[in-house]
Amino acid sequence: MRGEVLHYDEDQGFGFITGADGNRYTFAREDLRREASMARGMVIEFQPAGGRARDVISIRAQAASPPAATAAPTQTGNAPVAPQHFGRFAENAPATDLWSYFRRGLTENYFNFSGRVRRKEYWGFCLFWTIALIGVVGVGLFIDDAMGHLDELPAVTVGLCGTFVLATTPPWIGLNVRRLHDIGLTGWLFLVVFIPTIGWLIILVFALIPTQARENQWGPVPVGVRA
Structure with missing residues (x-):
């Protein structure tokens, strides 16, 4: 599932993610697929497991991995791809009734x-x-x-x-x-x-x-x- 980093404490090694499904997930340093700096707003992919995010990896790091030929294009012509939003800005954000x-x-x-x-x-x-x-x-x-x-x-x-x-x-x-x-x-x-x-x-x-x-x-x- 794709998501967005809401918070990550490097010292404590834990943070929070908002998924594309509108739910929030916690994650820890051991849930990262590879050591990387998790900044607020970073777009990532992860495996949801209850309220926990597993196998967290940044889209940027994944795109940089070989084979490069299989990477999806980020632009069509001269038009940039619209940014994705998750959590409270997502179209499928959870209902609040x-x-x-x-x-x-x-x-x-x-x-x-x-x-x-x-x-x-x-x-x-x-x-x-x-x-x-x-x-x-x-x-x-x-x-x-x-x-x-x-x-x-x-x-x-x-x-x-x-x-x-x-x-x-x-x-x-x-x-x-x-x-x-x-x-x-x-x-x-x-x-x-x-x-x-x-x-x-x-x-x-x-x-x-x-x-x-x-x-x-x-x-x-x-x-x-x-x-």
């Missing part, structure tokens, strides 16, 4: 604990998660009522709700970790949720803090936020 945030949270970001999420993405996920839970409860109660279980233990409702909560726990934790990254804090602070009584209140306060309007060590400013 609430439903799309929720859908990606349950699919491509299911086990994603790196990067950042803005407040809109966080609360969009919370909104549709709550709607989905209400739907699950409704289906469970309907089945329990039809089976005559409402006077006893509504086993179907309890089972469906438990399954739903367990299934959505990984993306929920990842969402909170990335929200903490977005405000410049380590994701390990999510462990405060286990503090009795006030743990969830602390997480709520973190979730309400505005995005850092600059790139930080966990990635660039999320799409849709004015830097």
Whole structure:
């Protein structure tokens, strides 16, 4: 896949890439196909592996490799080739509506604990998660009522709700970790949720803090936020 370097720290040996699919990927020095300087804005090719970029190589370095006869021309006549843009400037940049945030949270970001999420993405996920839970409860109660279980233990409702909560726990934790990254804090602070009584209140306060309007060590400013 083709992409663009958003950030690379030579000293720490890690960075971020925006792919042509509009998603962001992390990469480290060991993911480079050959030692090279990765500058911001450099066009590269890589192999996506979850949220990680593997076999990263710059297009310029690849074009310089033999055989030269197979290299694609960069110009047609006197007209230069239009530059490619990725990430927030790409035509296929990821949608920023609430439903799309929720859908990606349950699919491509299911086990994603790196990067950042803005407040809109966080609360969009919370909104549709709550709607989905209400739907699950409704289906469970309907089945329990039809089976005559409402006077006893509504086993179907309890089972469906438990399954739903367990299934959505990984993306929920990842969402909170990335929200903490977005405000410049380590994701390990999510462990405060286990503090009795006030743990969830602390997480709520973190979730309400505005995005850092600059790139930080966990990635660039999320799409849709004015830097």
